[in-house]
Amino acid sequence: MTEPTFNADAIIDALAPLLGLVVGAASRDAVKTHLDIAARYAALMEEADLSDHEEPAPVFTP
Numbered sequence: 001m002t003e004p005t006f007n008a009d010a011i012i013d014a015l016a017p018l019l020g021l022v023v024g025a026a027s028r029d030a031v032k033t034h035l036d037i038a039a040r041y042a043a044l045m046e047e048a049d050l051s052d053h054e055e056p057a058p059v060f061t062p
Helices: 008-019 025-047
Strands: none
Touching: 008 025
């Protein structure tokens, strides 16, 4: 089985109508850029090695 590839154009074409959005030509490049950035962040999160016992902190303390 091959890994699925990320295709921002396909995501925009599929999800914009479902969300009731119109992504015009003027903003399509910006939307694609943000989707590409989000996909890279998601890939980093998926690579993180967490055990089954890891839990998120109940309170964020910077």
